[in-house]
Amino acid sequence: MSMLKIEGLTAGYGPVSVLHGLDLEVGEGELVVMLGANGAGKTTTMRAISGLIGRQGTIEMEGVNITKWSPDHIVRAGIAQVPQGRGTFPELSVEDNLLAGAYVRHKGEGVRDDMERWFDVFPRLAERRAQKAGSLSGGEQQMLAIARALMSRPKLLLCDEPSLGLAPLITQELFDVLGRLNTEEGLSVLLVEQNANLAMHIASRVYLLETGRIVASGTSAELSADDSIRKAYLGF
Amino acid sequence: MDLFLQRVIDGISQGSVYALIALGLVIIYRGTGHLNFAQGEMALFSTYCVYQFGEWGVPVWIALVLGMGVGFVLGSITEVTLVRPISKKSPFAVFIVTLGLFRFLNWLDGAIWGNQQLPTTAVGSKQGRFPSLFPREPEDHFKILGATIRWERVGILALVLGISLLLYLLFNFTKFGLAMRAVASNAESAKLTGIRTHIVLMVSWGLAAAIGAIGGVVMGGLNGTVNLGLMFGIFIYGSAAATLGGFDSPVGAVVGGMIIGLVENLASGYIDWVGQELKLGVALLVIVGVLLVKPSGLFGTPKVERV
Numbered sequence: 436m437s438m439l440k441i442e443g444l445t446a447g448y449g450p451v452s453v454l455h456g457l458d459l460e461v462g463e464g465e466l467v468v469m470l471g472a473n474g475a476g477k478t479t480t481m482r483a484i485s486g487l488i489g490r491q492g493t494i495e496m497e498g499v500n501i502t503k504w505s506p507d508h509i510v511r512a513g514i515a516q517v518p519q520g521r522g523t524f525p526e527l528s529v530e531d532n533l534l535a536g537a538y539v540r541h542k543g544e545g546v547r548d549d550m551e552r553w554f555d556v557f558p559r560l561a562e563r564r565a566q567k568a569g570s571l572s573g574g575e576q577q578m579l580a581i582a583r584a585l586m587s588r589p590k591l592l593l594c595d596e597p598s599l600g601l602a603p604l605i606t607q608e609l610f611d612v613l614g615r616l617n618t619e620e621g622l623s624v625l626l627v628e629q630n631a632n633l634a635m636h637i638a639s640r641v642y643l644l645e646t647g648r649i650v651a652s653g654t655s656a657e658l659s660a661d662d663s664i665r666k667a668y669l670g671f
Numbered sequence: 672m673d674l675f676l677q678r679v680i681d682g683i684s685q686g687s688v689y690a691l692i693a694l695g696l697v698i699i700y701r702g703t704g705h706l707n708f709a710q711g712e713m714a715l716f717s718t719y720c721v722y723q724f725g726e727w728g729v730p731v732w733i734a735l736v737l738g739m740g741v742g743f744v745l746g747s748i749t750e751v752t753l754v755r756p757i758s759k760k761s762p763f764a765v766f767i768v769t770l771g772l773f774r775f776l777n778w779l780d781g782a783i784w785g786n787q788q789l790p791t792t793a794v795g796s797k798q799g800r801f802p803s804l805f806p807r808e809p810e811d812h813f814k815i816l817g818a819t820i821r822w823e824r825v826g827i828l829a830l831v832l833g834i835s836l837l838l839y840l841l842f843n844f845t846k847f848g849l850a851m852r853a854v855a856s857n858a859e860s861a862k863l864t865g866i867r868t869h870i871v872l873m874v875s876w877g878l879a880a881a882i883g884a885i886g887g888v889v890m891g892g893l894n895g896t897v898n899l900g901l902m903f904g905i906f907i908y909g910s911a912a913a914t915l916g917g918f919d920s921p922v923g924a925v926v927g928g929m930i931i932g933l934v935e936n937l938a939s940g941y942i943d944w945v946g947q948e949l950k951l952g953v954a955l956l957v958i959v960g961v962l963l964v965k966p967s968g969l970f971g972t973p974k975v976e977r978v
Contacts, residue, residue, distance in 0.1 A: 485863060510865030518863060524856035526972060535853045539865035542846070587865060 436498045438463045438591050438623040439484070439514075444492035446483040453479040455647040456492070459625075461591065466617040466624040468634045468655075470668050471644030477627040478519050480644070481595045484625075485509055485516045496591070511539045515589035519596050519627075521580040525569030529560055532568050532579055536586030546586070553582035556612060574605035581609065585616075591623045592616075598630045606630065610637055631668045635659065643668065673817030678940045679933065684824040686932020687831035688893075691886030692902075692909025693916065693924035694838065695879035701855040701919050702875040705754065705765050709772035711906030713749070713880045716776050717742040718887030718897050719784050722801060726790075731802035735888050739881040746880030747873045754876070755869070781899055788896040803892035804830065827889050834885065835925045842921065851875060855919070907951070908935075915958045917971020926969060930957070 439461040447453040453476045461467045471477050483490040486506040494502045496512055504512070515536075524532050533553065537546045554561035557578040563571060568579055577597055584592060594613065598606040614637035616622045628634035635641060635655040643651040643664065651664060658664050692710055699707045707713075717738040724734035749772065758765045790796030805811075805826030812821045842848040853861040854871045861868050890905055891897045912931050916923020931954045939950040967973040 487859065487862060505867075506862040507865040507867050510863065516863050518860060522857060522860040522863065524853050524860060526856045527852055531849060531852070535849055535861070535864050535866070538846070538850065538853075583864065 436463070437461060437495075438465070438497060439625065440493075440495040441480075441484070442493045442495075444480070444483060444490060444494065446479055446488055446490040448479075448488065453647050454483065457644075457647065458649055459642055461623050461625050462639075464617070464621045464623055465639040466614070466626065466637055467640050467642065468631075468638040469625065469627045469642045469644055470629070470631050470634070471627075473629075474646075475644040476647045477644055478595055479647075481516060481518070481593050481625075481627060484593060485514065507539070510587055510589075513588075513590035514593065515584035515587045515591075516593040517577075517580045517584045517595060517597060519599065521573075521576045523568040523571075523576050523579050523583065525567065527568055529564045529566055529568055529571070529579060532583050533586050536583035539587050549586055549588070553585060557582055574601050574609075577601060577605075577609060581612070589622070591625065594624060594626045596627055596629060598628065598633065606633060610634070613637060673819075674940070676816055676818035677820065678936045680818070680820050680824055680828075682933035682936030683929045684828045684932070685936060686912070686929035687828050687925075688886050688889050688905060688928070689908040689912045689931055690831055690925040690928025691834070691882055691889070692905055693912035693928050694835070694921060695883040695886075696909060696913045697916070697918060697921055697924045698851075698875050698879040698882070700913070702851060702872055703754070703758065703765075704762070705758070705769070706910075707876075707879065708766070708769040709749070709776060710879065710883050711902035711909065712773045712776035712780075713742060713745055714883035714887035714905075715897075715899075715902045716745060716780055717880070717884030718891050718901065719780050719789075721884075721888050722784075722789055722798075722891070722897050725798050725802045726796060728797075731804055734802065735804065735885065738888060739884045742880035742882075742884035743877035747877035749880075750873050750876035755872070777899055786899055788898045790896070800895040801891040801897050803895075804889065805892070807892070823893070827893075830885070830889070831925070834882065835921070838882075838921055847871075847874070904951075908932075908954070911954060911958055915961055915968055917968025919972060920968070920970035923968055923970030 437460050441457060441459040444457040445452055445454050457480060469477055482488045484494060486504055486509045490502065493500060496514065501509055501512060524535060533550050540546055559575055560578055560582060563575065568576060571579060581597065597609050610633050613624060613626065617624050626634055638655050641653065641655055641658050642649050651658065692714065695710050696707060699705060720741045721734045721738035724737055725731065753768050754765055757768055785794065787793060790798045790801065803823060805823045807823040811823065812819050842852060850866045850871050853864065853866055854868050858868055886905065887902060890901055908931055912928035913924050915930060916927030934954050934957050935950045938945045938953040939947060945953055961969065
């Protein structure tokens with residue numbers, strides 16, 4: 436049974452439809468990368484999965500149809516999202532951001548332990564734990580956004596362009612962490628990226644999205660072997 | 672000196688009523704970014720209800736709690752049925768909706784309780800005066816450094832400080848408080864962490880109206896009566912207090928309210944030509960001065976964001 440299975444998903448904003456029948460699957464323990472140009476519908480797909488916008492079609496998680504569920508219900512089922520542009524709570528301290536991430540869990544269920552764990556993974560957050568999130572650098576905010584999503588102990592992590600606006604070294608560091616979470620802890624990940632080269636290194640499988648539809652999919656090796664795809668998305 | 676001390680105490684106590692209205696405005700503004708024009712009139716409806724409970728023989732403190740309950744329900748229903756559906760379509764329209772609600776509630780109060788001062792023997796009120804939460808007979812006072820301090824004033828101040836402390840604890844040390852702060856900071860991210868933002872907003876409006884109800888009842892007690900115009904001035908002072916404090920800061924609302932109360936009392940007490948007519952003007956002048964120097968208000972958070 437797959438972690439996430441999407442069939443015939445259409446979604447958009449008001450009368451404007453962005454996705455036109457999208458099919459996509461994330462197996463248990465897979466790290467799947469979705470590539471696509473600006474406006475292809477990557478963020479819309481993520482928002483539809485998390486239940487933030489109206490959607491039709493079917494979205495199943497571990498065989499359960501969650502298409503009509505509310506956002507909080509979807510988080511409780513085990514899907515956490517790191518939204519595009521980080522989406523931290525700028526006026527809240529780093530610690531409060533993480534506590535908010537654990538909102539769906541019960542107090543005392545090891546929430547504090549988890550927080551310390553992510554502080555170990557991202558030591559720079561530990562140094563700034565009492566600081567307001569809005570005062571962190573872009574890279575630190577992205578780390579915070581990922582740590583916050585992980586505080587809900589998700590089974591599936593949705594990550595929307597984490598590399599946006601970050602220095603290459605920081606991006607590399609973030610992808611290393613995502614890769615490790617995937618291989619060492621079996622966390623399933625759906626990663627949206629424009630930085631195709633980096634993303635394909637850690638990907639189990641890759642989907643190509645164009646104007647609201649999946650136009651190609653396969654392993655990283657398969658897609659890089661295709662000349663036209665390589666030229667359009669990988670730039671070499 | 673004695674007169675000064677008395678004016679200070681009276682000013683702070685008067686200002687604490689403004690603080691209650693300001694607190695309600697701040698809670699709603701933080702959660703939704705809306706200015707609730709009906710804040711004062713929601714409080715007035717609750718205040719009339721407290722009068723009505725008093726007519727039925729309910730003790731004043733219990734009547735207050737019931738009145739707060741009425742306010743809470745009124746605020747929640749307003750958010751769910753009016754504010755939420757309309758703010759989806761146009762955030763600006765919410766402003767007009769709360770303005771309309773302001774007129775509607777005032778009309779409703781008049782339709783139910785009439786446009787005279789209450790209580791009055793003309794409609795057969797059983798109470799002689801609007802019930803007060805604290806002793807307010809002429810002998811209920813004490814002297815300190817020659818100043819006459821009425822217990823009622825001290826009680827109101829203590830009540831408002833107590834409410835503020837409770838709100839502070841709610842905001843900063845409870846899970847619901849964390850949810851409220853998260854929604855205020857970034858509503859979409861709050862949804863993504865599993866916070867039921869619609870419930871948070873509903874409760875915020877309810878809470879704001881319940882706090883406003885305390886303000887209305889305190890005002891009714893101070894005046895000894897309730898009438899349709901009771902909250903007009905208080906709402907303006909309350910908005911001024913919220914602005915002075917920074918509009919997104921509960922602490923700012925309380926401090927702002929007290930500063931305005933102080934300025935108002937001292938200015939009208941010491942400057943002859945200010946008197947009763949111009950005291951609001953002086954208070955507003957102080958606010959303009961503060962905002963010129965510190966545009967985000969005394970305690971407001973200036974928008975700082977690194978990208």
